[in-house]
Amino acid sequence: MDVNECVLSAGRAVLEMVEREWQPLSAGELEHRLDQAVEEILESDLIAKLEAQPPPPPQTIYVQLLQSQASVGPQVLHTTTTTSCSPPEEEAAESQDPLETVDSAAVKYISDLLQSSKSRARMAGRARLSLSHTVLLSLTLLSERVSYRSVSRRFQLEKGNIHRIFFSFCERINTLEEKQIRWPVGREAEEALFPFSSLIGKDEREEGKGVPQVLGVLGHTRIPIRLPIGKHDVESTVPEVKRMKKEAHPDSWLNLELVCNRRGQFLYCRISKGSDMDRGGALIDRLKQLPELMPSGSCLIARAGYPLTAQVLTPYAESHGPREELFNKTLEEHLHILDQAVANLRARFKRLRYLDIGHYDRARAVVLTACVLHNVFVEMGQVFEGEAEKEEAITCEGHAEADDESIRRRDMIADLLFKNFDPGNT
Known part of the structure; x- marks a missing residue:
């Protein structure tokens, strides 16, 4: 390693250390802060000018009040009545954001989970903050697109302390993964199954025709993160703008692969x-390796791009007629369950829209924290619905093509669906 490489490596290490204690504001946040600062300066100047002026005599104030009542009396009465009735509704409408759904019961529930977990180590940076306030602070950072500076001002804590509190919270929540994100087994798995299609009756399922019940839906999404230091320069002959759109560096996002049940957990x-x-x-x-994880006659539903196996049922890549189209449409109804769960996850935890973190382990800890808390909120019945978007199909690597048995099974299910859907056979 020559001198230049040593200097570059040292520079990266210093930037990483600074990055741990300081998160820069985005352009939008910076503009908001500047506008707020200007408003505060103008307001303070106006107050200073008013305080410098001598107060008017009481008689003058009385005369002005009588004149105003005579000229706008009915309007003032109407305005007062309207104002007294409308603000609660307006405030209620404006308060419908993810943070508002985090009520005291949720904070207490998560605090109790942390206290009852195996990891009882004291969280970092909690010298001046209770556990409940630690939970509320961390949920604020996850639920809102706010900077550490904004949260530090809201909670009256140093920004560096906010950073330590938040990542310590994420580490503790991560220890709850096995307890909160659980694969159902035994009777729990049997109770979690739901029908593949309403077109296939119970009698036909019990006749042993091989029509599966669904245990869960398999899919993925991408979480954008800040590109790690030293990976911004990608050699390419493509112009910069097109390169950013078509040749995004793979380390600029995390892959989040999920299986959810019909409740969205x-x-x-x-x-x-x-x-x-x-x-x-x-x-x-x-x-x-562990076939007992899938109850007999069950399957997972996944999009095209995932391998078709004995455990995973995928759509036809190419539709050749109404039979394949009906089968794909049936699977799409199941896939919407996962799309909605991902939309709810992103809507509640807005920080997942873009993680301004260039460190893989920290970014992963934040994403896992959001997934664990998603299940906690679903269990509590606190669902924040987002607008579902269909995830694009992907190309899978490392797996051979589907075997003949899996293909025959899918064709059999498609035939049965189409037979029951055909008005001539009903």
């Missing part, structure tokens, strides 16, 4: 770097 969660394109590989291998 996550049964499985795998977080990997953007360069990892092996979709479903770890889970499928695990299901093959």
Whole structure:
């Protein structure tokens, strides 16, 4: 390693250390802060001018009051009546954001989870903050697109302390992963199953025709993160603007692979770097090694791009007619469950829209924290619905093509669906 490489490495290390204690404001946040500062300066100048002026005589004030009542009396009465009635409704409408759904019961519930967890180590940076305020502060950072500076001013704490509190909170929540994101087994798994399609009756399912019930829906999403230091320069002949759109560096996002049940709770969660394109590989291998994890006659539903296996049912990549279209439409209804769960996750935890974190382990800890808390809120019945968007299909790597048995099984289910849907056979 030459001198230049040593200097570059040292510079990166220093920037990483600074990054831990300081998170820069985005352009929008900076503009908001500047506007707020200008408003405060103008307000203070106006107050100073008013205080410098001598107060008017009481008689003058009385005359002005009588004149104003005579000229706008009815309007003032109407305005007062309207104002007294409308603000509660307006405030209620404006307060419908993720943070408002985090009531005292949720803070207490999460605080109790942390106190009852195996990891009882004291959180960092809590010298001046109770556990309940630690939970509220961390939920604020997860639920809002706010800077550490804004939160430090709100909670009257140093920004560096806010940083330590938040990541210590994430580490503690991560220890609850096995308890909160659980794969159902035994009777719990049997109770979690739901029908593949309403077109296939109970009698036909019991005849042993191989029509599965659904245990969960498998899919993925991407969480944008800040590109790590030293990976911004990508050699390419493509112009910069097009390169940013078409050749995004794989380390500029995290892959979040999930399995959710029909309630939208996550049964499985795998977080990997953007360069990892092996979709479903770890889970499928695990299901093959432990077949008891899948109840008899059950399956997972996944989008095109995931491998078609004995445990995972995927749509036809190419539709050749109404039979395939009906089958794909049936699967899409199930896939919407995962799309909605991901939308709810992003809507409640707005920080996942873009994690301004260039450190993989910290970014992963934040995403996992959001997934664990998502299940906590679903269990409490506090669902914050977002607008679902269909995730694009991906190309899976590292798995062979579907075997003949899996293909025959899918064709059999498609035939049965189409037969029951055909008005001539009803």
